[in-house]
Amino acid sequence: MKLSALASSIPDSLQIVLADIGSAGGLHRRWSALRNHVTAVLFDPLDDSTDSERDRYFPVAIAGSQGQARLHVTQRVSMTSTLLPNTPFLRRFWDKPEHTTVVRTLEVPTDSLDNVMQANGIALDAIKIDVQGGEYEILAGARSVFANSLFLAEVEVSFFERYAGLRSFGDVVALMREWNFDLIDLSRLKRYRYRNSFGIVNPSLGMGDWAGRLAFCDALFMLNDDALLERVGGDHPHGGPDLALKAILAALAYGKADLAAWIFDASAARLAPAVCEALSDYFRRKRRHRLERFGLHRQLDRWARRL
Numbered sequence: 001m002k003l004s005a006l007a008s009s010i011p012d013s014l015q016i017v018l019a020d021i022g023s024a025g026g027l028h029r030r031w032s033a034l035r036n037h038v039t040a041v042l043f044d045p046l047d048d049s050t051d052s053e054r055d056r057y058f059p060v061a062i063a064g065s066q067g068q069a070r071l072h073v074t075q076r077v078s079m080t081s082t083l084l085p086n087t088p089f090l091r092r093f094w095d096k097p098e099h100t101t102v103v104r105t106l107e108v109p110t111d112s113l114d115n116v117m118q119a120n121g122i123a124l125d126a127i128k129i130d131v132q133g134g135e136y137e138i139l140a141g142a143r144s145v146f147a148n149s150l151f152l153a154e155v156e157v158s159f160f161e162r163y164a165g166l167r168s169f170g171d172v173v174a175l176m177r178e179w180n181f182d183l184i185d186l187s188r189l190k191r192y193r194y195r196n197s198f199g200i201v202n203p204s205l206g207m208g209d210w211a212g213r214l215a216f217c218d219a220l221f222m223l224n225d226d227a228l229l230e231r232v233g234g235d236h237p238h239g240g241p242d243l244a245l246k247a248i249l250a251a252l253a254y255g256k257a258d259l260a261a262w263i264f265d266a267s268a269a270r271l272a273p274a275v276c277e278a279l280s281d282y283f284r285r286k287r288r289h290r291l292e293r294f295g296l297h298r299q300l301d302r303w304a305r306r307l
Contacts, residue, residue: 001285003252004033009278015039016246017123017149019113021062021138022130023047024078030253037249041122045071045108046080056120063110063134064141071108075101081132082110083163090162093192093213094201112141123238125246126152130218133163136172146179149238151223151231152250153181158216172219181221184256189217220254222247232267241270248279257286 016038020027023042031038040055049057061069061082069082076099079085085100117124124145129135135155142150153176157169173183191212193201202211222228228247231239244267251260261283268276 001282002033006252006278006282007034007037007249010037010245010249010275012036014242014245016250017041017125019043019117019124019127021113021127022132028128034249034253041124045106046073056122058116060116061108061110061134062113062116062131062138062141064112064137066111066115067109068107069110071106072102073104073106075099075103079132081134081163082108083133083165086161086164086166089160090192092194094195096192113138114142114144117145123149125149125238126154126250128154130156132156133158133166136167136175139172139175143179146181151228151243151247153221155219155221156216157219159214162215169219176221180224180227182224184220184222184259185254186217186219190215222251222259228263229266232263232270241267241272244270245275257283 014037016034018027018031018038019041021043023040023044024047026042027035027038027040038054042049042055042057043060043062044057045059045061047057047059051057061071063069063082071080071082072084073080074085079100085102087097087100090096090100113124113127116122127142127145127150129138131138135157139146139153139155155172155176157172158166159169161168176183191210192215193212200211223231228243230236232241232244232247233239236243244263248260248263251257251263264271264279264283268279271279
């Protein structure tokens with residue numbers, strides 16, 4: 001069973017409210033199968049899109065507080081940031097000085113995520129942050145969002161100071177732990193390759209040993225197990241069976257079927273019977289598909305016949 005088929009058995013009234021901060025290009029395709037269950041709140045100061053029936057756009061740069069900031073638009077637009085590129089350091093790497101050359105500067109309005117959500121009466125379930133260096137500041141300005149309703153965050157994190165004043169991976173992880181969020185996974189690992197007189201850029205020595213220095217990646221965080229189950233099982237205003245179902249669907253969207261099944265095991269008694277049956281069928285089919293992929297189902301069938 002595909003995730004889209006499972007989603008069709010979930011009431012449309014269940015909506016995962018997702019803030020995409022740095023939303024150029026729209027939502028990631030991982031949400032396509034769940035699109036009828038995702039309400040997007042999109043932030044990009046360079047995006048002049050207007051609200052749709054399902055989504056809301058805010059042409060504001062989310063930061064730690066309300067005010068103004070300079071947006072440094074770079075030669076490679078995807079590296080645009082309110083922070084200046086750390087040019088002296090980036091000169092050590094292929095292409096990066098050219099990619100981060102500032103071609104224009106704009107004054108843009110800023111505000112904190114807490115302020116915008118409170119002013120618009122929005123309770124967020126999940127956020128994705130990709131703003132080239134300002135992620136920590138955004139998180140620091142979202143304390144109420146994290147305490148109130150959020151259960152999942154995808155954050156681009158850097159492993160060194162690519163931009164002047166950037167707070168790196170360790171700082172972000174420490175802040176998230178303060179708010180009871182655990183690091184679940186790292187993905188889209190990107191490396192910068194050192195310039196050298198031999199023109200060596202990207203040879204692989206095999207065995208997974210890649211050239212280059214780890215520069216940044218996407219970090220996936222989720223409300224820790226105990227805190228999540230406490231919200232699901234208690235009287236939290238943004239908890240209960242709806243939270244369990246949202247967390248299951250979001251985990252599946254990120255390919256974490258094991259986590260989704262664990263949440264289901266812990267919360268099935270609180271879910272509607274029809275939803276329980278649909279999820280049970282999905283997980284059974286998921287397991288069956290994996291067994292068939294490796295030919296294990298034939299061995300299991302033989303064992304079953306012997307019993």
